[in-house]
Amino acid sequence: MSHIRMNLQLFSGEKSEQATPKKKQEARKKGQVVQSKEITSAITLLFSLLSLKYLGKYIVSNFYECFLFFKDNFFNTEFDNTLIGYKLLMYIFYFALKIGFVVVIITAVISIIISKAQVGNLFTTENLKFKFDKLNPIEGLKRMFSIKALFEFTKSSFKILILTVIAYSYMKKNIVYILKSINLNKFQISYNLVDLALSLGIKLSLYLLLLSIFDYLYQVYEHNKNLKMSKQEIKEEYKQSEGDPQIKSKIKEKQRQAAMRRMMQDVPKADVIITNPTHFAVAIRYDETQSDAPYVVAKGKNMVALKIKEKARENDVPIIENKPLARQLYSTVNIGDIIPHELYEAIAEILAYVYSLKNVTR
Numbered sequence: 001m002s003h004i005r006m007n008l009q010l011f012s013g014e015k016s017e018q019a020t021p022k023k024k025q026e027a028r029k030k031g032q033v034v035q036s037k038e039i040t041s042a043i044t045l046l047f048s049l050l051s052l053k054y055l056g057k058y059i060v061s062n063f064y065e066c067f068l069f070f071k072d073n074f075f076n077t078e079f080d081n082t083l084i085g086y087k088l089l090m091y092i093f094y095f096a097l098k099i100g101f102v103v104v105i106i107t108a109v110i111s112i113i114i115s116k117a118q119v120g121n122l123f124t125t126e127n128l129k130f131k132f133d134k135l136n137p138i139e140g141l142k143r144m145f146s147i148k149a150l151f152e153f154t155k156s157s158f159k160i161l162i163l164t165v166i167a168y169s170y171m172k173k174n175i176v177y178i179l180k181s182i183n184l185n186k187f188q189i190s191y192n193l194v195d196l197a198l199s200l201g202i203k204l205s206l207y208l209l210l211l212s213i214f215d216y217l218y219q220v221y222e223h224n225k226n227l228k229m230s231k232q233e234i235k236e237e238y239k240q241s242e243g244d245p246q247i248k249s250k251i252k253e254k255q256r257q258a259a260m261r262r263m264m265q266d267v268p269k270a271d272v273i274i275t276n277p278t279h280f281a282v283a284i285r286y287d288e289t290q291s292d293a294p295y296v297v298a299k300g301k302n303m304v305a306l307k308i309k310e311k312a313r314e315n316d317v318p319i320i321e322n323k324p325l326a327r328q329l330y331s332t333v334n335i336g337d338i339i340p341h342e343l344y345e346a347i348a349e350i351l352a353y354v355y356s357l358k359n360v361t362r
Contacts, residue, residue, distance in 0.1 A: 017234055019227035027227055033119045034223045039212035040114045046205040047110045051103045053198045058102070066095040118216075159211055163204055170200050260304070263335060266297040267308055268315035272354045275319055276326040281305035283312070284329075284339070286351060293338040294347050299330050318354045322346075 019027070027033075052059070069091065171178075174196060181192045229237075267273075270283035271294075283298035300308050312319055325346055333339055339347055 015228040015230050015233075017229045017231060018224065019229055020234060020237060022237060023227055023229060032223070032227075034216075034220050035115075035118045036212060036216040036219045038215045039209070040111060040118070042205055042208040042212045043114050044107055044111045046202065046209060048103060048107045049198055049201045049205055051106045053195070053202065055102060056194070056198075062095065062098055069095075155215070159208075162211070163207060166204060166207055167200060170203060263298045263300075264307065264311055267311040268317065270297050270312070270317050272350055273309060273312045273317055273319045274322050274326045274329060274350065275305065275309060276323040277321055278302075279305060280326040280330045281308040281319075282326055282329040282333075283308060283317070284347060284351070291338055293344070294351065295338040296329065296333045296335055299333075299335060301330065318357065320350050320354070322350070325350075 177192075178196065181189050184192065266285075267283050270285045272284050273281055274284060275281045279301060281298075281300055281304075282296055284294050285297045286294040298308055309319055311317075325343070328343070329339065
């Protein structure tokens with residue numbers, strides 16, 4: 001009993017193949033790109049805390065300057081006209097901008113850099129389009145209790161557990177430092193506690209960044225998995241981009257037939273047909289108004305050669321047999337090209353003979 005092997009993937013539609021560049025490009029246009037919001041949040045938080053830690057003196061000094069200004073002006077000013085109120089409002093805006101400008105700018109720039117590093121230059125309105133299926137409560141429940149939702153819940157719980165353990169360990173390690181700060185004045189206590197909180201925040205954000213790297217790798221895996229294609233999809237895409245092979249074959253056949261008709265129409269214009277009796281035929285024409293040298297107007301092999309000779313006989317075009325010359329012309333000169341220099345003498349002798357037969361002087 002004989003067995004026939006069949007690729008069942010072509011029928012099952014199993015998505016086992018990596019996405020093609022075209023599929024990835026189409027997905028990108030729709031906004032389907034690899035992007036981990038967690039890695040963006042972790043890096044933004046880290047740089048924000050670093051800015052607060054190392055720009056602390058600048059921020060505190062500006063807060064103190066703002067406090068002194070309002071202590072000297074706000075409480076001792078009579079608001080008898082709107083101009084004074086407007087000036088105080090502008091001072092409030094000035095100090096707020098001065099204090100928060102540096103941190104906000106740093107945070108914004110870092111956030112933009114991280115987003116661009118992940119997705120590059122991408123602008124799409126596809127995700128802004130309203131989709132009715134998002135209002136479907138059944139679909140919403142499916143998303144809430146899906147495997148992906150369970151994975152996200154487990155990941156978040158694990159992250160909270162890890163950060164809680166790290167925070168507890170850090171506070172336990174610095175409990176003596178905190179207790180010693182009780183004997184300091186209120187400004188020193190505040191400074192120490194703020195510095196401790198910022199150091200803890202930076203440490204936690206570093207661990208968040210480490211965890212977010214694993215999240216990014218998972219997002220890459222999930223993205224590539226969602227874009228996978230079946231063998232049939234790849235085949236269909238190839239047909240759409242490159243064209244159906246059968247259609248392409250028919251088009252090429254049509255083109256060959258059109259080229260053959262044009263070539264056969266030029267055979268009667270030839271001065272001579274040089275042949276290798278049964279295999280090759282090359283039609284030569286010399287027209288001083290068209291070219292400085294003889295050129296090939298038609299050529300063919302086997303059946304095409306027979307058709308050229310038949311067309312030549314119908315139009316009284318001389319046929320000269322020269323086996324080596326016919327073979328060399330067929331293999332080295334394209335239709336419409338002039339003959340090479342090394343063949344001038346041989347072609348000139350044949351043309352002279354043809355013209356003598358026709359009693360034509362050129």
